[in-house]
Amino acid sequence: MTEIVLRQVSWEPVTENSTARIEFSIVTPVRDYQVYISGRGLQPQPGLEAGVALAVLAGMRKGWDLRVDGELSESFLAGVYEYMRRFTESFTDFQPVNIKPLGTYKATIASKGAGCASFFSGGADSFFTLIKGKEQITDIVYIHGFDVRLDDFPRRAAVDATCLSVAEALGVNYLPVESNLGKVLQDFGSWPLHAHGLALIAVARMLAGNIGEVRIPGSFSVDEQKPWGSWLYTDHLFSDERLQIVHDACEARRMDKIKHLAGEPLALQNLRVCWERVDGMYNCCRCEKCMRTMTSLEILGVLDKAPVFPLPLDPARVAAVCLPRAGMRIFPQENLRLLRNSGRNLSALEHAICAQIERPIWVARFRLRWKKRMLRCQHHLAKLKVKF
Structure with a gap:
C-alpha cells in the first residue's frame, strides 16, 4: 500500500452524561492509528476535514497519497492543496501529495449567530x-x-x-x-x-x-x-x-504582550506558561518558559503579584537555561533590552541573561541531552526501587 486511508469510525453525540466524541481511523503503510476527539462544543460534520488535518503530515513526510472515505468541502480541499504547496516550499523534506475524497460538497456559510x-x-x-x-x-x-x-x-x-x-x-x-x-x-x-x-x-x-x-x-x-x-x-x-x-498575529511582540498582561490582574493570577510535569506545581518555576516569563515580570516589578509563580527568581537558575535553537534567543534578548531600558539596578539578573545569550548552541544542546539521560536514569532507578 502506498497511500493513507482516512475513515470516520464513529460519532457519539452529546448526552446528559457524556460529551460528544468522534473517532478516526488513519491507516498508513507502516502503522494504524485510532484517533479520538471528545469534549464540549463538538458538532457533527458533513465531511472529514478534521481527519485530513491529522493525516496530511504523514502523507507529505512519506509521499503517500491520502484516500478519504468521506466527503470534503470544495473550498477546504483547495485550501489544503495551497497549504501543502507553501509548507513544502519551506520544509523541503516534505512533498505535496494527492488527496482523494469520495466526493466534494459546497459548504454553507456560517449563520450570523455562530x-x-x-x-x-x-x-x-x-x-x-x-x-x-x-x-x-x-x-x-x-x-x-x-x-x-x-x-x-x-x-x-x-x-x-x-x-x-x-x-x-x-x-x-x-x-x-x-x-x-x-x-x-x-x-x-x-x-x-x-x-x-x-x-x-x-x-x-x-x-x-x-x-x-x-x-x-x-x-x-x-x-x-x-x-x-x-x-x-x-x-x-x-x-x-x-x-x-x-x-x-499582530504588531505586538512577546514582550509587548507581557507588558500588557502585567497590568491585568486576571492574567497575573492565572498565567500558565509551563508544560513540565511537576507534582503540586502549576508553573514549575525552573524550565525555560518559566524563567523567561518570570524574568520579564521581575523586571516589570510585578512578579510578586503573580501567585502562579510561587518560587523566587534565582539568577543562577536563569543563567543555567539552555537555548538549543537560534530562534529562542529572541526571548532573552528582549528581556535584556527591557532591563537596560528600565533603569533598574539588577546586575545579577543582567549577567544571567547574558549567560543564556552567549552560551554556544552546541553546548546548550549537549547539556540538554545529558539532562534527559540523567532524568531517564532516575526514572528507571525509581522503577527498580518500587519493584524490589
Whole structure:
C-alpha cells in the first residue's frame, strides 16, 4: 500500500452524561492509528476535514497519497492543496501529495449567530488574544493531551479550574476538549516545527456549526513570522464557508504582550506558561518558559503579584537555561533590552541573561541531552526501587 486511508469510525453525540466524541481511523503503510476527539462544543460534520488535518503530515513526510472515505468541502480541499504547496516550499523534506475524497460538497456559510472561539492555554499568547478580542470572543477552547499528558489528572484538574475561572470572569463559555491526536502527528514531524498547528486545526474543524470563527493565538508578531507548526500564512488555508480559522498575529511582540498582561490582574493570577510535569506545581518555576516569563515580570516589578509563580527568581537558575535553537534567543534578548531600558539596578539578573545569550548552541544542546539521560536514569532507578 502506498497511500493513507482516512475513515470516520464513529460519532457519539452529546448526552446528559457524556460529551460528544468522534473517532478516526488513519491507516498508513507502516502503522494504524485510532484517533479520538471528545469534549464540549463538538458538532457533527458533513465531511472529514478534521481527519485530513491529522493525516496530511504523514502523507507529505512519506509521499503517500491520502484516500478519504468521506466527503470534503470544495473550498477546504483547495485550501489544503495551497497549504501543502507553501509548507513544502519551506520544509523541503516534505512533498505535496494527492488527496482523494469520495466526493466534494459546497459548504454553507456560517449563520450570523455562530460564535467566535479562541484556543486558550493560559499562556501569554492566548491570554493576550483573549483580552484583545474579548468583545468578539464567545468561547475559549483548551485541549487536554496537547501540552499536558492525558494521565496527568492533577494538572488537568488545575488547568480546568483556571480556564473555568477565566471564562466566568470574562463572561465566555469554556469548552474543554480531550484528544490523543499527538501520536499520529509526532511520528511524522516535529511537534513545534511542523505539527502543533494541525492539532489545533483538527479540533477547530469539529467546532464548525455553532462556531463560525476560531482564533489561533500567534506566538510571533507579523514582522517576526517564520514557517513553523502554526503560521500566519498557512493556518487560514484550512477554512471554508462553514468555518473561518484565523491565525491571530499582530504588531505586538512577546514582550509587548507581557507588558500588557502585567497590568491585568486576571492574567497575573492565572498565567500558565509551563508544560513540565511537576507534582503540586502549576508553573514549575525552573524550565525555560518559566524563567523567561518570570524574568520579564521581575523586571516589570510585578512578579510578586503573580501567585502562579510561587518560587523566587534565582539568577543562577536563569543563567543555567539552555537555548538549543537560534530562534529562542529572541526571548532573552528582549528581556535584556527591557532591563537596560528600565533603569533598574539588577546586575545579577543582567549577567544571567547574558549567560543564556552567549552560551554556544552546541553546548546548550549537549547539556540538554545529558539532562534527559540523567532524568531517564532516575526514572528507571525509581522503577527498580518500587519493584524490589
